Amino acid sequence: MQTLGRLQVSLGGQRLRLPRMRSGEILVWLALHGPSTREQLVNALWDGSAERRHGEHFRVAARQLRCALAAHPAVDFNPLPFEQGVYQLSARLTVALDCTLARWALRSGDPADLRRALEAYGGPFLPQQEAEWVQARRAEVAGDTLAAALALGEWAQTSDPELALWAYGRAAALEPLHEGAQRGLLRAHRALGEHAAAARAYAHYAQRLRDEVGDEPGFSLAQV
Known part of the structure; x- marks a missing residue:
């Protein structure tokens, strides 16, 4: 995953188009920090804001990230599971970060x-x-x-x-x-x-x- 200079995500050698920057930010955060609660993610992405609208924006961004990853032909599993109160990238995804x-x-x-x-x-x-x-x-x-x-x-x-x-x-x-x-x-x-x-x-x-x-x-x- 390219995070330096610009965000660019490739999956199986194919560039992945993310619908919004927040989806990419969620992906990078989880790749760096591992499993995180919704509260941790909203707090990080919106600098501690407790506004309800940011929670809604997060849910949309997370859903769109999951759909973008799942649309790849090689992904026949849930790439962004939400289990026991935490979001995480599937263990079947291998993430390499340039940063x-x-x-x-x-x-x-x-x-x-x-x-x-x-x-x-x-x-x-x-x-x-x-x-x-x-x-x-x-x-x-x-x-x-x-x-x-x-x-x-x-x-x-x-x-x-x-x-x-x-x-x-x-x-x-x-x-x-x-x-x-x-x-x-x-x-x-x-x-x-x-x-x-x-x-x-x-x-x-x-x-x-x-x-x-x-x-x-x-x-x-x-x-x-």
Whole structure:
């Protein structure tokens, strides 16, 4: 399931069209948090609102999600059972989420996993949704992805400067004022003999630092 940059759900290799964003949000919530009561879901999706209309909106969104999943030819079971007061995704559904790749990669420490997580990051988590739980997860995913980029850059800086340049570039794109990302980016440029590019990157970083926080870099290009 693609949750970074936009929500896109595929089932059996076939893209699934969800009738409304709330249906997708329910799907992502359950995939991340597991079985949940109606109250937990409404509280998460509508930031604790107790308004009756939100309960009605939830019921419609949940029913439409179930119908959308059940319409797939391979689904001959109830994909969203409601049992003993909780909603959950069927155990027969295997859900893969791109938003968990960076944290998994950081735990494994495998450069291939780190690279896969960076390649999967197509933008913020569920950018069209602004519920509190979405914003919190968005910040976590961005932080994990930044850490994965820095870890890959550090691993590659001596053995593969081109990969280091790509990784530190991803880190700098996520957090333009991050000094570690900028230092790594400059080191990679210089390791590749790209001294003019390093000078341009340093000048761009210094100018952005002045414009946004009124500060100067804590290091010179010669100190990288």
